Amino acid sequence: LNYALHKVTKEGTARQVGKRFKGINLAGKTGTTNDYRDSWFAGFDRNLLASIWVGDDNNAQTGLSGSSGAMQVYMDFQAQMEPKSLSRRFPKGLEIAHFSAQTGAQMQAGCPGSVSLPAISSELSQQVLSCSGNVVAKPKPIKPKKKAWWERIFG
Numbered sequence: 599l600n601y602a603l604h605k606v607t608k609e610g611t612a613r614q615v616g617k618r619f620k621g622i623n624l625a626g627k628t629g630t631t632n633d634y635r636d637s638w639f640a641g642f643d644r645n646l647l648a649s650i651w652v653g654d655d656n657n658a659q660t661g662l663s664g665s666s667g668a669m670q671v672y673m674d675f676q677a678q679m680e681p682k683s684l685s686r687r688f689p690k691g692l693e694i695a696h697f698s699a700q701t702g703a704q705m706q707a708g709c710p711g712s713v714s715l716p717a718i719s720s721e722l723s724q725q726v727l728s729c730s731g732n733v734v735a736k737p738k739p740i741k742p743k744k745k746a747w748w749e750r751i752f753g
Contacts, residue, residue, distance in 0.1 A: 600625055600684060601716050607641075611665050615641065618673055623684040626672070628664025635659055637667030644682035648672055693719050696726075703727050706734065 603625035607615040611628040626641030636653040637660060652667040653660055660667065688694075695717040696705045704722060705712045709729035728734045 603627055603642075604684060604686075611663075612639070612641070612669055614665065615669065615673060615676075619676070619681060621683075622681050623686055624676070624681060625684060626669070628669055630663040633659050634661050634663065637662040637664050637669075639664050639668035639672045641669075641672050641676065642684075643676070643679075644684050646676075646679060646681070648675060650675075688716060691719050692716050693722075695722055698727070704736075705729070 604623055606612045606628075607624050607626055612626045615624055615626055622643070624641060624643050626639060629638040629640075630636070635657055636651065638649065638651045640647070640649040642648070650668040650671045652662055652671065662668075693716070694714050696707045696709065696712045696714050697703065698705050698709075699711050699713050704726045706726055706728055707714070709727075722736070724736050725733050726736050
């Protein structure tokens, strides 16, 4: 869920949040009711969740969408709170995999028309489609070299 809501702030209706808070991983979701009567935004960082509603108590139209109304309030609020970046680590057993948006087939990273999504590692195939559609072996992940104790302390 965190991954999906983070993507909303990078690619979706809340992408202004990602642009304003560059380098900080935030997550959120916009909402707009029919006829633009209500504008809402729910967003969070590592320490704080905020849900904002902008509307008229008499149910009159505001003309505001979730991103043009409540999200603007959220961004101003979050700017004062010094947001803390969400962790981008996945629990053990999950990893990012790449899939065809049309067929759902597992693909190599970077192929046109592919999407990156969290997936259960043990359920992923060891063979994937290349960008041209040929079956290829899944590349073995490169394990980072284990740092010496002094590198872990001093960087």
